[in-house]
Amino acid sequence: MAGFEEKPQNIISDFKKLDFDYVPEKLVHRDGPMNKIFSVLKSAVESNTNQRMVITGLVGTGKSSLSKRFCLDFQDWVKEKGQRMEFAIVNCRSRNTPSSVMLRILERFQPGFPDRGFSTAEMLEILRKHLVKDGIHLVIVLDEINVLIKKSGSDLLYSLSRFDEERVTGSKHSLSVILISQQPVNEFLDAATLSTLKRTNQIKLDKYxxxxxxxxxxxxxxxxxxxxxxxxxxxxxxxxxxxxxxxxxxxxxxxxxxxxxxxxxxxxxxxxxxxxxxxxxxYSVVTESKLISLGEQKQYALLGIARIMKNKSFVTTGEAEKAYALVSEEYENQPRAHTQFWEYLQILGDQGLIGLGQSGKGMVGKTSLISLPDIPSKILEEKLLEVLGKAP
Ligand SMILES: Nc1ncnc2c1ncn2[C@@H]1O[C@H](COP(=O)(O)OP(=O)(O)OP(=O)(O)O)[C@@H](O)[C@H]1O
Ligand SMILES: [Mg+2]
Known part of the structure; x- marks a missing residue:
């Protein structure tokens, strides 16, 4: 065969184990949270009750891997006790409507379940029948739940939280839910939904x-x-x-x-x-030429955002505007007016330098939330200071 030259691989022996969706047998330094989830869900299985948990933490703190590792190990544990536990992990970034989430869950019990023709309520009833029939404890993991809430509101969460109210006493099934998000839940859930989570077990994963x-x-x-x-x-x-x-x-x-x-x-x-x-x-996505082409005012706007993003996943546009004013003062720049600032944000969003999303229901007005998708704030800050000629 002509044309292809393949270098022999002398360094990496197994690329699959570097994949983002590969979950190691043992997660390093996460015994504490792992045991906490275990103690909560163990009691759910033993007493046939339902539980809810929330796992939050910044990017790459192991939220998704922790939930997956837990489900796999817990399934074995439950099996050894002669009971049955199933789990469904749904990423709400790709499944952001109640029916697409429910479909994903039902497919575990009924492969090839039709993707239309049933309402969410009907799908919940079908799920219930499966759980009752086989006495199953189902754990549903809703990863990146904030995306589902923003897109479709909290109806599904509400239905799931009431799922067990129609249980017949003595039945062997139950349904627990684990919610995962980078952002603290009180930033995107409305008050009513939050109150249903009041006694929920919350786990926050710290940065490593x-x-x-x-x-x-x-x-x-x-x-x-x-x-x-x-x-x-x-x-x-x-x-x-x-x-x-x-x-x-x-x-x-x-x-x-x-x-x-x-x-x-x-x-x-x-x-x-x-x-x-x-x-x-x-970080080559955020090239210097892209930053230079923004012009000074947008560079300052982005610098302000980078500064206040250090310990936050999201900031509001109001916070961003204040940060813009602050850096302007620091570097003796004359900041532009409010409406102009809004335009800057749109442009930064269009260029993929910031993420712009609507805030959750129940938050004041229609504030947008800003995120930094592709670059750590500190690197962005360094690059901007360089472009602005203000690097120390
Ligand atoms: N404690 C750990 N031990 C071993 N590998 C880990 C650990 N924590 C995270 N990882 C690895 O780091 C990567 C990111 O972890 P994970 O996807 O779970 O983070 P996350 O908190 O879900 O991030 P995001 O908020 O971006 O979804 C994965 O490849 C995962 O296997
Ligand atoms: Mg994740």
């Missing part, structure tokens, strides 16, 4: 520390790299860079890309410069 990230990286090296290709100091270097964001996904991505670069160079060991090159690669 350098040492924790080092252990996460070290686990991946063991799983996916040939022996002797990544030394201890390099793992520490990767952890150190990633600790700015405490984001495990970022650390694993750095590791993988550094490994690819080292292999491209025909080397048998990953070196610090491969990590540096990998880091530069990760």
């Amino acid at each position: 520390s350098t040492d924790e990230l080092k252990d996460i990286v070290s686990q991946r090296v063991e799983l996916a790299f040939f022996p002797g290709t990544v030394d201890d100091e390099l793992m520490h270097f990767i952890a150190d860079i990633s600790s700015e964001f405490g984001d495990a996904r970022f650390a694993i991505e750095l590791l993988e890309n550094a490994g690819r670069i080292a292999n491209e160079e025909g080397l048998e060991e990953v070196q610090p410069d491969h990590v540096r090159a990998a880091k530069a690669m990760t």
Whole structure:
């Protein structure tokens, strides 16, 4: 065969174990939250009652992996006790209407369930029949629940929370729900729905520390790299860079890309410069030329946003405007008026430099929420200061 030249792979032994949807047998440094979920759902299964949990935490803190690992392990545990537990994990970014969520859940019990012709209420009843018939404890994980709420409101959550009210005593089935979101739930749920979650068990996953990230990286090296290709100091270097964001996904991505670069160079060991090159690669979406072409006012607007995004997943447009005023004052820029600022936000949104979404029901007015999808705030801030000629 002509044309293709394939470099032999001497660094990475198993790419699949670096995939984002691969969940390791054991999650490093998450025993605490894992045991908390276990203790709550164990009691649900033992007493045939329903439970609700909320897991929040910033990007890459392990929310999705934790819920998946838990479901897999818990299923085994329940089985050993001679009972039956099933789970359905739904990503509400791709399934953002009640019927598409319900469809996903029903497909687990009835493969090929028709995708139209049934109302959500009817689908809930069909689900109930399945659970009753086989005495199943169902755990539904609604990942990125904020997207579903923003798109479709909280009707489905409400129905699910009332699901067990029609139980006949003595029946063996139950339905528990785990909600996952980066954003704290009180920022996007209306008061009525929040009050149904009042006694819900909440778990907040903290950002990973350098040492924790080092252990996460070290686990991946063991799983996916040939022996002797990544030394201890390099793992520490990767952890150190990633600790700015405490984001495990970022650390694993750095590791993988550094490994690819080292292999491209025909080397048998990953070196610090491969990590540096990998880091530069990760943010190439926000190019300098894109930032330069914004012009000064929008650069300041974005700088303000980057500054206040450091510990937040989302900010309101009001907060962003204040931040714009603050950086303008700091760098002696004359800020533009309110309506102009709104236009800037739209443009930044169109260019993919910020995410713009409507706030949840029950929040004041129609504030938009701003997020930074593709770049850590600190890197963005550094790049902007450079472009503005204000770098220290
Ligand atoms: N404690 C951990 N041990 C090992 N790997 C981890 C751990 N936490 C996260 N990871 C890995 O980091 C990556 C990101 O984790 P995950 O997708 O669970 O984060 P998340 O909190 O759901 O992020 P997002 O908010 O972006 O959805 C995955 O590849 C996951 O396997
Ligand atoms: Mg996730």
